[in-house]
Amino acid sequence: MTQDWTVQRVPAADGAEIVLHSIGAGPGVVVVHGGGVTIAMYRRLALRLADRFTVHLYNRRGRADAAARAEPYDGEQDIDDLATLLTWTGARNVIGHSSGGFIALQGAARRLPIGRLALYDPAVQVDGIGPTTGWLPAAREAAAAGDIPRAMALTSAGINTHAAATRLPLFLQIAICRLFLRTSIGRTMGELLPTTLDESQLIHRHDGPPEQWAGVEAEVLLACGAAGPPYYRPINEALAAVMPHARSLIVPRAGHDALNRAPQHLVDALADFFTAPVTSEPAGP
16 A cells, blocks of 8 residues: 655744654654755655554755754754654654664653664764774765765765775775765765764764663664674673663675665564563653
8 A cells, every 4th residue: 555655844843844754654753864964865764664554754954844953063953853753653663874873862761751762873982982983074074175075985985994995095085985976875974064074073982891882772683784894792681781771783795875775674663663662661751
């Protein structure tokens, strides 16, 4: 049966509007998307979950149909918007991807009413595990100068430390990025690159011991792709060791973009997690 998307305009805490795109039937799931992209990359995931859940997508501030983002960026609007949507939809299930995982985890730590939180490759720094910050100043300088191919090449090499392309000379990485920027997704990522750099800086500022997340009471699934950046596995294991209701999962045949590609084995793992009995109570508002 074909399902249609519904679009609602939800008043945010600061008076702006959050444009909420929803599809499906069943328990609600709010998706907090990653950096450098819009919800367009998550529609396949939503469609494949829609026979079991009502899936809610929304663009975070400064993207597509979202309101402008406050500057300097500190992530607070993102957390406030997630709180607003949990109240509006009544959903208690959340999926967070990459930097969206960082936002969702911060929301859970602040006791937003989240019962189950599925994080895929959450961009969280734990005891220095993860990409270093050495590339950020040069990437920011290039972006400020309008040299987006160079800024993108530096960013990709700094984050995707496992990729073969990072071992190429920088001029070749820049050439590859220049070609990528001609694609639809490349143009979007290029336009949003300053946002990606801001989020990367914020995530690095929150580096610290995993115990800072020990107060998260939600049921948490910490998933990472077997073919993605290698630092997500030890990060997830460290987080799972201190959260009272968390477990880690390595998804076979999956890279960092697996949540966007939505292979059936990942979709089924998410569905199983969201339908399993909950052993903890959702946090209060």
